[in-house]
Amino acid sequence: MRMTFRALAIRNVRGGWRRYAAFLLSSSAAVMIAYLFASFVAHPDVRSGDIIGGAAVAQGLIACVYLIAVFSFFFVLYSSSSFYKTRQKEFGLLQLLGMTPWQIRRLAFAEQLIVAACAIVCGLGLGVLFSKLFYMGIGELLRTEAPVRFLIVWPAALWTAVGFAALFAAVAAVSLFGIGRKPVIELLRASRKPKRPPLASAWLTALAVAALGGGYVLAYMTNLRTVLMLMMPVTGLVVLGTYFLFTQGCIAALGRLMRSRGYYWKGVRLLALSQLSYRLKDTARMMFSVAVLFAVVFTAIGTVYVFHQDIKDQLLVNTPFALSIEEKGLDTRKVVDPEALEALFAKHGIEPEVETRTPLLDVTANVNLYGRADSEAALIEESSWNALAAELGLPAADVESGRTMFAYPFERMGRSGEETRGESVDFVVADGTLTFVSSGTIYAAATNHGKLLWILDDADFEEALGLVPDAERTVLYAYDWSGWESDAAFAKEAQALAAPELPRSLVRERITGYQDVQQFASLTLFIGLFVGVLFFFAAGSLLYFKQFTELEEDRQTYRQLLRIGVSPKELRSVIRAQIGSVFGIPFVVGTVHALFAYKMLGNVMQTNVWASALSVVAAFALLQLLYYAVTERAYMRQLGIAEAG
Template sequence: MTLRTLARSNVKGNWNRYIAFFLSSTFSVMIFFIYAAFLFHPDVISGEIRAADKVRYGMVLCEYIIIIFSFFFVLYSMSAFLKTRKKEFGLLRLFGTTNGQIARLVLYENTLIAVLAIAAGVGLGALFSKLFFMAIAELLKVESPIRFILAPKAIWLTVAGFFALFELITLYTLIGVGRSQIIDLLKAAKKPKSLPAYSMGLVVLAVSCLAAGYYMAFHSTLAHILFLMFPILTTVVVGTYFLFTQASVAILRRLQMTPGLYYRHTNLVTVAQLVFRLKDNARTLFMVAILSAVILTASGTFYVMYEDTEGRVIAQYPHAFSLIQRGGEGPAKVSLEEMKRHLAENGQQLKYELQLTGVKVPITLAQMSNKKTEALLVPEEAYNQAVRQLGGSAVRIEAGHALYVFPYKEVAVEFFAKGSRLETSLDGKPLTLVSDGQLNGGVTNVDADYTSMLVLNDNHYAELTRGLPASKLETYYGLETSNWKSSLEGSQRLAEALPQEARQGLKMRIGDYLAYKQFNSLTLFIGLLVSVLFFVASGSMLYFKLFTEIQDDQAQFRALSRIGMSEREIRKITGTQVGIVFFLPVAVGAVHAAFAYKALGNLLNTEVWYLGLAVMGVYTLLQFMYFALTRRAYMKQLRQG
């Protein structure tokens, strides 16, 4: 029998171990190839698909993520497989096989799996590329379908890149095999395990790190998130590592000292075996927990941004259509009536309208390096009318005071604190006001020439603007329609119908809404494929970790049967242990993601819990399905031992 024949027999005989690794590798190759097929598509490179540049950079970033992730995943998987085969290598050495021959055997096996995974991945990628092109074409709203072409460069890049990745990692993992002595290899699986120990200091460190990370995430704001991001990631990762390596052992050892629970039914066997299983698998569970947190956080963020598209656009454009008029009753007033007529002719139903007149005044934002900008000075009642239309609460301003209104809700900077002096000028005359604080979120479209407002008492405003020439005034006209989402064609005809001088001050919500929706849809679509890859890989890590220990579990299965335990009781013990191994890291990752959602909500100034819970629900369901399939295959293999 040649080494190549032996390699094929080993792969075939241990297929239950290799299947999860093979499927994960195949999926990685498939996603990489699909993205590469789009990136190297002739129409994309030539620029014929004009909107392709919107997703090109995102896909390139995903390609790098897939390669980096695949490197560490394959490295971990191959290292884990080799550790479980020390006894086999010891027997081969005992029969006269040299270190070089063992290395060649492993190289042949891994090359065979690599070739199969790459071939299957490229084949499936070619099969699903057409569907991917159709989905991208729909999201990009291209005029004609994207041609189904498999660029040769995409094929060779995928094949050569992943083959080199597999081979280099295989050669690296073989370094340690030849250094072991025969006796060490033969006794590797028979070395008695000492009772897992833990350090109470490290347990306290785990709790402290997680508590600190959660606290910082819960109270994070836009102003501090850049400074807190690294400390949050560091403390949570460190806390998670010691949670599985130390705290899990401490909890189970504590359960062993609780007679009422420990000696009930089959708990004695379940807990006693879990102490060793969790300790042995601590690093795997740690990595799966971090992967789960990454998957849930990334998927949740993409989903939140997609679902919040309309709300964010409306926050920037409170009115579907708006016009700016400088200097009293002029062309814009005439254009407003013309605009309303055109909207009615195009099926737009007017919901309400707003007319807001004020005067621009200069202000200085000290928190932005003393930036010189302008704000619209408006009377209290006019501002309150706009606020009521938007469902907000009215404000009351005293004479000599002013409320600063910043148009963006997400801002974390307070430009004018309550009680501070606000220096400006009106018609060349100095004006000092007392700040009543700051409100975030405007009542006019932010694309207007002014970006913020100063709200004054009505009588004070009338006194300041008395005798002011009409040329100094500015009027904002806003129109809100109930069916603005269907206004694209009508808005284009409207812009063409208005006079040139009015067209310059025309702002419409629908354009930015469609652009944001397209971008968020593409981000969600592309990001979810990478998230699914991470999910498959995390489940695979748990799968082959279970099957690499199947021989020890088979021996325990036979021992429990000999002492009188029924198969039903053994299935219950095994099912409980496998379930804890599968769902414990998912639960920890979900808690991490929950605090990440809280931080995201703080940044967006909105509640994202219900969307985050939906993502967690889908992820849990998929994990349960993966668990059910794994448990079925595991129990079948266990009984055959």
């Protein structure tokens, strides 16, 4: 049988499938996600406008496709370059047998295209297989009346196949420039070159500690006012510190352990730490890249997930009632006819569990708030505030005669400037002015309308009401019930009940806003999870790939260790320590970075983000353990010691 370049390339790929496995898996995942996104963008129903909201989603998906393409380019470039470095001895033998450098490049290029073709075919096949589920998820998030039709979107498949084929071909071409440029003798001796002992610089180790410490301190201190100013310095310090942590700090820490005779000379630690120090030296830059990638993935997905979880809580804080109507006049109902509203409730089967009627008095408050000497506000009597507070779980007020308390509804916007305790406050009411002394601030929203409320003693409030006629007084009617999240049709019809000549802002409901923001957040989370998981698996693939690129060299080392008396059980302990460090250290470092990023996020959002953030880290920790277990098992099998001893 005549051996052709194609046959030789196929045989090489089949023989080294384990080292290609992780690369193929990540590349296929990238192709699959790119096809899913492109298929929705090019779906006939989206292009025709039949799917409401589909065009906006398509724009986001297009941006994600470009992001995946850029990421895939660098991932494939790194993987290809590393593949070729580990095959220098093989290339040297081929040259020794008579192949020219140009022929070796052709062979390597053919192998790369074979793997690329497999990745594209597998990715497209998986994309078509899971596209129905993807469409169902998008349709559910967009709340489409009819599900998105399942069909194979051939233009999307063509774009994806051609795009990734061009990407793989370009990367393969770039990677080939280094092949065949070294003398044969140097290629053959590449794996036999003695490794220099790993050394660490005390100054660069100190720089790593200082940079990470500075970045963490700045992150811990960041708040809403300083986030834009500090974000870039924090990122720069953490990235710099991470680089020197892996290239210098880890080696310095291992060197310190190795100098401790009581620890180093016990059991197999001498062998494990010695091997690990050389392994960390060789993989420092790769582990740095993976750690940063982990931090980015955890932070991005955690941020989106926290935002998704926080939406409803904040909506409930800022709009405490499902529906609220502001009427002008003590007993008039000019904005919404109450009988029409009751009929609408009955039509949709809604029985309000909370109904409130709260009289207010619109005033101008002359007090320094955020640099302003006057602000539009409203007065509310103490008993009315406490009734609302009992319904909403807000702090109660206790106001003495001649005093007032400020109810500030926008706590997340900051507390600087609204602390008014002890200040004199003038309320301009009609043609008169009432003066009170502030007793402090309650940070809570008791209305949907975002009014700045000043709470008065009941007697003082009645005195203020006497300054204006009944027709100039304000009354808020508010309603709340469980299950309001799904009452979008009611909300739309309730808005339509408002008198057309009056401002629409007099009717405030939280249902429409909740569904709009929830839809956006859910779509962002849905898309972010796809991209984040892809990046995560790519990082894991780099770790997997690094183990198998050094397999032959490690096999020879471990065989020699078995010959000099190291037991298979001890050898497995050494290997687990090495693989565990390569998988564990970047994950732990990336997690610590993400935890400080979550602290920044919590400071900016002024909320507790830890429950949501830690659940994201825990989920990825399980995936990382799975990746580690698969890698360790496959590696042990290749070394032939999986079941030994």
